[in-house]
Amino acid sequence: MLHTVNKSPFETSTLLSCLRHAREGDAVLLIEDGVYGALKGTTVAGEIWPRKGQLAFYVLGPDLEARGLDKSRLIDGFKVVDYGGFVDLVAEHDVTQSWL
Amino acid sequence: MKFGIVVNEGPYTHQASDSAYQFTKAALEKGHEVFRVFFYHDGVNNGTRLTVPPQDERHIQRNWSSLAEEHNLDLVVCIAAAQRRGILDADEAKRQGKDTDNIAPGFRISGLGQLIEAGIQCDRLVIFGD
Numbered sequence: 691m692l693h694t695v696n697k698s699p700f701e702t703s704t705l706l707s708c709l710r711h712a713r714e715g716d717a718v719l720l721i722e723d724g725v726y727g728a729l730k731g732t733t734v735a736g737e738i739w740p741r742k743g744q745l746a747f748y749v750l751g752p753d754l755e756a757r758g759l760d761k762s763r764l765i766d767g768f769k770v771v772d773y774g775g776f777v778d779l780v781a782e783h784d785v786t787q788s789w790l
Numbered sequence: 791m792k793f794g795i796v797v798n799e800g801p802y803t804h805q806a807s808d809s810a811y812q813f814t815k816a817a818l819e820k821g822h823e824v825f826r827v828f829f830y831h832d833g834v835n836n837g838t839r840l841t842v843p844p845q846d847e848r849h850i851q852r853n854w855s856s857l858a859e860e861h862n863l864d865l866v867v868c869i870a871a872a873q874r875r876g877i878l879d880a881d882e883a884k885r886q887g888k889d890t891d892n893i894a895p896g897f898r899i900s901g902l903g904q905l906i907e908a909g910i911q912c913d914r915l916v917i918f919g920d
Contacts, residue, residue: 773816788917
């Protein structure tokens with residue numbers, strides 16, 4: 691399953707809900723303000739670390755760039771994708787769960 | 791692969807309509823079929839032709855209309871959500887005794903059954919919203 695999260699973890703708890711429900715082998719894609727969840731050194735980064743071996747983490751590059759966030763600030767292991775990569779992730783997983 | 795897209799947020803609100811548009815474009819560029827884009831809740835506000843953003847700003851409604859024309863997309867606006875928010879086609883305007891309609895080119899008004907059908911027909915359904 692692919693999970694998408696589009697809100698900042700400092701605004702809503704959807705990223706945390708997603709991390710608690712996602713199963714091993716699932717992928718998590720952060721888009722829109724959700725990309726703030728991919729930054730290292732934040733108070734929520736510690737929630738992502740324990741799931742790093744079990745879940746594949748992706749972040750939407752255009753939304754990072756729109757917010758002036760450099761890739762060097764990402765938590766290790768996050769892969770950056772463009773909209774084409776977003777489409778590929780949806781195609782690769784049988785279901786997409788949007789955490790709204 | 792056959793994709794269905796759902797847009798639950800109006801234009802110029804956060805980013806859902808823009809994300810949905812960019813995703814739809816990318817899917818088409820990759821050769822996928824987009825079976826339907828369903829506009830629900832405040833998402834119906836993407837479908838009014840009376841949208842007049844500043845000229846140097848992106849025109850979200852026109853972007854959708856152009857994409858629909860170019861790729862023969864089926865843009866469906868939920869009728870119950872549309873009526874509440876004043877989105878009317880010619881038939882509905884007449885039926886409700888209104889002096890004009892405002893549905894944008896390429897959009898059509900229909901029921902929730904169209905969303906259910908998209909869920910059944912499509913290989914993937916992706917929801918964009920608030």
